[in-house]
Amino acid sequence: MSWGHGRGGDEDDESFDEFRENVDHAMVRILFGYGRSRLPLLIFGTLASVVTRVLDLIPAFILAVAIDSLFFDERPFGLPLVPEAWLPTTPGEQFALLLGIVFVVYTLEAALNWVNSWAWNNFAQHLQHEVRVETYDAMQGLEMEFFDNKQTGEIMSILNNDVNQLENFLTSNLNTGINIVVMVGGIGLIMLLANWQLALVSMLTVPLLGVASFLFVRIIQPKYYRVRASVGALNSRLENNLGGIAVVKSYTTEEFEAGRVEESSREYFEANWDAITTRIRFWPTLQLLTGYGYLVTLAVGGWWVINGAPGPFSGELTAGYLVMFLTYTQRFMWPMRQFGEILNSYQYAEAAAQRILGLLEDPQTLATPAGGETLERVEGRVAFENVWFSYESDDHGSETVLRDVSFAAEPGEYVGLVGPTGAGKTTLVSLLLRFYDVDSGAVTVDGHDVRDLDLESLRRSIGYVSQEPFLFYGSVRENIAYGAGEVTDAAIAAAARQAGAHEFVEELPDGYETMVGERGVKLSGGQRQRISIARAILRDPDILILDEATSHVDNETEALIQRSLGDLIANRTTFAIAHRLSTVRNADRILVLEDGELVESGTHDALLERDGLYANLWRVQVGEVEELPEAFLERTVRGRSNAED
Ligand code: ADP
Numbered sequence: 001m002s003w004g005h006g007r008g009g010d011e012d013d014e015s016f017d018e019f020r021e022n023v024d025h026a027m028v029r030i031l032f033g034y035g036r037s038r039l040p041l042l043i044f045g046t047l048a049s050v051v052t053r054v055l056d057l058i059p060a061f062i063l064a065v066a067i068d069s070l071f072f073d074e075r076p077f078g079l080p081l082v083p084e085a086w087l088p089t090t091p092g093e094q095f096a097l098l099l100g101i102v103f104v105v106y107t108l109e110a111a112l113n114w115v116n117s118w119a120w121n122n123f124a125q126h127l128q129h130e131v132r133v134e135t136y137d138a139m140q141g142l143e144m145e146f147f148d149n150k151q152t153g154e155i156m157s158i159l160n161n162d163v164n165q166l167e168n169f170l171t172s173n174l175n176t177g178i179n180i181v182v183m184v185g186g187i188g189l190i191m192l193l194a195n196w197q198l199a200l201v202s203m204l205t206v207p208l209l210g211v212a213s214f215l216f217v218r219i220i221q222p223k224y225y226r227v228r229a230s231v232g233a234l235n236s237r238l239e240n241n242l243g244g245i246a247v248v249k250s251y252t253t254e255e256f257e258a259g260r261v262e263e264s265s266r267e268y269f270e271a272n273w274d275a276i277t278t279r280i281r282f283w284p285t286l287q288l289l290t291g292y293g294y295l296v297t298l299a300v301g302g303w304w305v306i307n308g309a310p311g312p313f314s315g316e317l318t319a320g321y322l323v324m325f326l327t328y329t330q331r332f333m334w335p336m337r338q339f340g341e342i343l344n345s346y347q348y349a350e351a352a353a354q355r356i357l358g359l360l361e362d363p364q365t366l367a368t369p370a371g372g373e374t375l376e377r378v379e380g381r382v383a384f385e386n387v388w389f390s391y392e393s394d395d396h397g398s399e400t401v402l403r404d405v406s407f408a409a410e411p412g413e414y415v416g417l418v419g420p421t422g423a424g425k426t427t428l429v430s431l432l433l434r435f436y437d438v439d440s441g442a443v444t445v446d447g448h449d450v451r452d453l454d455l456e457s458l459r460r461s462i463g464y465v466s467q468e469p470f471l472f473y474g475s476v477r478e479n480i481a482y483g484a485g486e487v488t489d490a491a492i493a494a495a496a497r498q499a500g501a502h503e504f505v506e507e508l509p510d511g512y513e514t515m516v517g518e519r520g521v522k523l524s525g526g527q528r529q530r531i532s533i534a535r536a537i538l539r540d541p542d543i544l545i546l547d548e549a550t551s552h553v554d555n556e557t558e559a560l561i562q563r564s565l566g567d568l569i570a571n572r573t574t575f576a577i578a579h580r581l582s583t584v585r586n587a588d589r590i591l592v593l594e595d596g597e598l599v600e601s602g603t604h605d606a607l608l609e610r611d612g613l614y615a616n617l618w619r620v621q622v623g624e625v626e627e628l629p630e631a632f633l634e635r636t637v638r639g640r641s642n643a644e645d
Contacts, residue, residue: 026353030166034134035127045119046178052112053182057190058105060327062098068320070095075318116175124170131356132163138360144435145392146362158359162352169349177342180335187332194321197313201300202329205293206336212289213340216282221344223275230268237264290333297329298322372454378461378542379446380411380573382432387441389431401427403596404441409589414569416584417577418614419593425577426467428593429545432575433462445543463541467548467577469525469532473517476505480512480534487538498568499534501527537568544569546576581614581621590614 035042069077070091077087077094088094136159184206191199241248241257248257303310304317387405390398401424409415417425430436431443434450443450450458471479480495481487492512496502504527508514514521516531523531536544568574578584585604592600592607592614600612607614 026357027166027169027350030131030353030356031127034130035123038123038126041119041123045116045123045175048112048116048119049175049178050182052109052116053179054186055105055109055112056183056331057187057328059102060324060331061190062102063327064318064320064324066095066098066320067323068318070098072319074320120171120175124167127170128163128167131166132159135159135163135356135359138362142362144430148391155359158355162355165352166349166356169345169352173342173345173349176335176338177346180339180342183331183335187328191325191328191332194324195315195317197315198297198301198304198317198322198325202293202297202325202332204296205289205333209286209289209293209333209336210339212282212285213337214343215340216278217340217344220275220278220282223271223278226271227268227275230264230271234261234264234268237261286337290330290337293333294326294329297326301325372457373448373452374454374457375446375448375461380413380542381409381444381446382543382573382575383408383444383447384428384431385442385444387431387443388439389427389436390439391427391436401596402431405593405596405598406441407591407598407601409573409575411573412571413588414574414576414586416587416590417575417593418579418581418584418590418617419599420595422595423593424596425593426547429464429547429575429577432543432545433464434458461542463536463539463544463572465529465532465536465544465546469528471517471520471523471528471531473520474515475510475513476508476516476531477512479516479531480538482535484535484538491538492534495534495538496531498537499530501530501534504530533568542572544572544574546574548577548579581618 031042032039065077065079068075077091078084079087088097139155139159188199188203191202237260241261248254300310300313301317301322304313305319305322309315309317384405384407387402388400389402390400392398405424405428417428419425427436431438432445432450434443434455437451445453445458445461472482477489477492480492480501489512493502496505496512505512505514508521516523533546536546576584576587581604584590588603589601590604590607591598592612594613600607600610600614602610604618608618609615
């Protein structure tokens with residue numbers, strides 16, 4: 001048994017509170033929900049466990065019979081439940097029978113132990129697997145908002161720690177718990193039947209053990225919590241420092257950082273030492289209690305055997321029964337030491353089950369009507385009708401990000417989205433992808449409100465190249481083919497060529513089979529961007545969204561993409577969010593957003609003519625003026641501070 005892995009106190013769970021389902025019996029619900037098909041295994045394993053524990057009691061009883069009837073001849077030979085006529089009569093045969101019983105018992109016990117472990121582990125491992133997969137699946141279906149407001153670490157912790165906690169409880173603690181019940185109940189009963197008076201003496205220490213074990217867990221819990229908190233803090237510090245090692249070195253703050261690490265490490269050391277000293281005091285205490293319990297039983301029982309019933313006791317006690325009592329006393333007390341741990345681990349497993357259920361049953365899934373409309377072929381007419389939108393954040397109230405935005409893009413139109421940082425450009429395309437739902441108004445595709453469409457069908461028709469091109473760990477080939485199903489190498493290479501990626505991919509060590517992404521070959525921002533553009537091209541979407549698609553791209557690449565942009569945007573409605581206005585210069589229409597409002601709309605030439613915000617931005621970018629007019633700067637600053645809020 002391991003006291004060392006105890007989980008922390010209540011504080012630990014606070015950050016997860018929002019994942020808590022306010023339901024009782026979360027664990028039972030998970031057991032019966034996910035484990036139902038394998039419930040027979042669980043019952044089978046439990047039965048095996050119970051029978052093993054009962055068998056465990058027999059050898060000591062056999063020894064008692066051997067001592068009393070064969071070694072000392074104090075009682076006639078007899079076995080409970082066995083008719084006398086069936087028993088052998090010579091001491092040699094009787095002894096052989098006893099040996100035979102012990103042989104069978106131990107053999108059977110070993111076999112049942114195997115059955116028990118197999119059944120329990122089988123049940124627990126399958127349950128763990130199913131719960132993890134289901135939980136991940138449920139998590140994936142949650143609204144974007146959920147991910148905005150949660151720390152990745154918390155979600156990871158549910159998928160890992162909580163699911164493991166459940167498995168751990170099932171395979172070790174629940175099994176031990178059942179053992180305690182059977183042993184304490186079974187042995188107690190046998191002892192009471194054999195000699196209830198001496199049985200009471202032996203049982204004196206049992207409640208003490210239970211209480212001591214319970215108190216210990218109560219005392220050690222906060223200490224374990226402190227250990228985990230401090231090791232967490234130490235790890236974050238180390239991770240942070242290693243990540244920022246270039247800054248540390250360039251600012252020559254090594255000494256300062258070494259000091260901070262020393263501080264974190266000392267806190268960890270002290271917390272650990274505190275827990276260890278508590279723990280190493282507890283074990284001798286338990287041993288003392290069990291030892292004294294044994295001593296008292298031996299004293300009273302021994303006196304009884306030698307001199308007859310002492311004081312208030314009455315009846316007869318044989319040496320054999322005393323030996324049996326002493327053996328049972330130990331068996332009886334041993335599992336009680338784990339009483340506190342079992343209770344405690346039950347609490348943690350229940351909390352883990354609650355968090356898992358909380359995630360599984362989170363109501364934040366987008367409300368897509370069952371059997372929402374499926375779009376076979378999208379023409380690509382996209383319209384925003386009086387759209388208002390604000391993010392709901394946990395910490396600060398919601399602020400309106402889009403105000404009454406209306407426009408309509410015709411199929412095949414190339415629409416540029418420009419405006420200062422924080423104006424709401426990314427938000428606007430997120431609404432089209434239905435990462436979020438509008439507060440009021442509507443976003444429509446080919447005249448269908450996106451909320452009425454089948455989510456998968458909607459998103460399948462949209463290609464999205466995000467601001468931060470993300471590559472999964474895998475080959476370049478897999479990254480380009482991501483989400484496109486079965487595609488030929490030629491199609492992949494063609495898409496890569498269009499995105500200006502083919503040349504550099506060819507030069508990578510393994511060409512298209514080179515592993516990229518985290519742990520893979522490091523690519524420049526521009527190269528990642530080009531791969532992610534190739535990914536969008538390959539899907540041949542009806543609607544294409546390029547979110548600052550050229551922001552990571554160097555001038556040379558941009559020129560390359562610009563050249564192929566003609567092919568890229570042909571026959572599909574394209575939204576391009578651009579900081580470099582040259583990217584959208586040729587757009588059919590440019591939408592200018594400012595502080596959540598659509599302030600201008602038109603072609604490049606028309607907007608220059610208009611001499612508004614766009615014209616100002618353009619002049620700055622082409623270097624016609626040194627800086628923006630005062631009034632515009634103010635607005636930008638306002639936009640920025642919104643963005644940073
Ligand atoms: P742009 O793409 O024009 O730079 P965004 O659409 O990214 O602007 O952001 C518009 C506003 O919405 C900003 O004020 C920003 O802080 C806020 N915002 C963006 N994403 C989120 C989010 N996930 N949760 C809360 N606020 C957000």
